[in-house]
Amino acid sequence: MHIHWFPGHMAKAQRMISAQLKLIDVVIELLDARIPISSANPIISELVGAKPKVVALNKSDLAEPARTAEWIQHFRGMGFTTVTLDAASGKGSKELVNKVEQEASEKIAKLAAKGIKGRPVRAMILGIPNVGKSSLINRLLGTATAKTGDRPGVTRGQQWLKVGKNLELLDTPGVLWPKMDDQEVAFKLAVTGAIKDDIYDMEKVILKLLGILRENYSDRLRERYKLTQDQLPEDIVELLELIGSKRGCLRSGGAVDYEKARRIILTDFRSNKLGQFTLDTPDQLEIKESDLTPTTERHF
Template identity: 65%
Template sequence: MEQMHINWFPGHMAKAHRTIREHLKLVDVVVELLDARIPYSSANPMINDVLEGKPRIVALNKADLAEPSWTKAWMDHFKAQGVKAIPLEATGGKGAKTLVSLLEQAGSETIAKLVAKGIRPRAVRAMILGIPNVGKSSLINCLLGTHTVRTADRPGVTRGKQWIKIGRNLELLDTPGVLWPKFEDPEVALKLAMTGAIKDEVYDLEQAIVQFLALLRPRYEERLIERYRLDLPLPEENVHLLERIGAKRGCLRSGGVVDCEKAMRLILNEFRGGKLGAFTLDYPTE
């Protein structure tokens, strides 16, 4: 089957890049928020171009949806590169206090330099950067202990920028999620689509789900068999595997015909919601 290709760079994302460049000089440290299931695929290479030497902390969000052993491997990978990284579960708050502490430490040198110049000390200023739907607003809600920042399980909700006070010593500048304009690797595009970083309306769902099943089978075939109570042997063609899953879960139209659309939505929603278990789809390399 032809690989899925997506080229999506709407106007508001081009504006977001300009906003990031304009406001980077206002902050002391940057949080790069990645999806723990796809740390490589959710990293925006264009962000690295604009950091300009700012201290960076990598936060692997949605760690509860990723395999713990692989999250640890990613932590070791970043440590070997000299990058501070922590796992996060923004919806439950795990790791949030550690992140605040790391940000305050990372920005303390800048504050000390200001004091040395006779400037009144201020809170550390941080910018949170990440692709759409990686959980920025959920993280800020967690840090605030409220739900004052708009959040939703779809890309494109956070549109503008806002400074958010966290305690006495930290201010966060939230920014819209930013994707890069062209996906050179179709597999990266697929992973972004499946995890919700790309709007479902801009890609072929059937093509994506069939390719997603092909991606899962080498490592997670037993998980699929158990979840959907599939009979062996499994069909070799993934489009037929989709049909079998649909039949097993009662995704049927009149006459007993499998409703593939319903089956595709079922698989997608169960993966995103963690009902298929913990998955890691990117693996660190030296």
Template identity: 60%
Template structure:
């Protein structure tokens, strides 16, 4: 944990999006919460959890191809023990699509049965996919939709660009903006969100983020650093020495042979995001939740 904040970021449009989701969620039958399998706790928005209420709820762990498989298994067990329906997904490849659709249909069956009892047979099952930015919502929707889907025109009261996507005959998905929670109280979570691209690269302290990334790798998977950057034992003492060594090996030098540390940080970040450092899961099931005393932060902004 760092002493000074990595990021304080909650753009006004996200506060608006949260208010809109409050209204959207009243109109759907099943809620799909899309999480990043690398950071299931850090990418879980407590505001969304509060808004879900008693609606049928699916936790979908996306990007499992980028996460550690044993850690993903632990997270599946974690959610299952809480009585939460949980599925894994690689939205880019479409692996898991059929299972997701069948699960939505299963969870919506009580609602469908009520319609049938009332003589209502034409209404589609409606679902919403919620998640933070860059978690893969659009990719998932496009994957589910395929060439057979039709996107409706914007409906009155919807934010520009928000559309219902019809999947087959009986399912409609509502696309929504990615929403971060108002206050990132846990700077560990903030750093992990920054690493994975959920937070804009323009608004956080790159030095602190990369230091946390290096400290994590040094503690949990030091062999990855050694193999990727050909580091020697005396270059693996701490994050600062590792970063400078990486910079020298990658030619990040300025006049006088001094290492351009900022350039080295950006190389390391891109290597991580381009999967050059292997499959890594940062969040573990035994870590403390990122929000304080179970309280949902108050919305800020316009």
């Protein structure tokens, strides 16, 4: 299941971000609360350097609350200002704005001391595709100004957006890194929708997902697909067939339509119909200090 993706607009976005960072007071890195490490692009950390940063765990409504609490403690323990969000409903957006303004207070005070008063805080929102940047911006603005979509790659350009009197946001396209050597990370990005469905082997991804669900969340599978205690075969292909049959994914002659069955399972997983999931935990992945640890020096 080798997944590699770095289309041309990603490289362009990276160059645009680098050019604009000198205008920015605070960076907002938007992560998927279900996969906080897998959705943390190391390129973003390299680009941002010592700029003040707020880590925002979005889609927290889809993640397991206990795991999210662990991640909050983890990131805060590393020195990051951290908030949780549900950009779709707006929950946590006001706290995010407050935290961003707090992070920029030192810079704004320095400007005021030089006679530059009343300048809004300038923030940049960064994150991988489909992590919810546009939905968050729309909530902050109270209007559908930024385009949204249920697929990665909707936002292609950059735009400054005014939020209240004290904050200006620079929206940017989602950026993936050029090469994903860790196929576990690639799997998590694929199954949560960060990677377009047409560029990876969905059969292998769904079979892997079903294996995880069978091993760790068998009760949810039984409840969602109305399986009995005995209807949970160890063979994952047989399990896919059973779910397909239960959901009426049948071709003429009674054969299971595997593609349709896979789509149903993936949609159920992404839409919370199988419950809340967190695929990353702090003790699962080795976290590189160079990628995530903030420096004590602040560059403005």
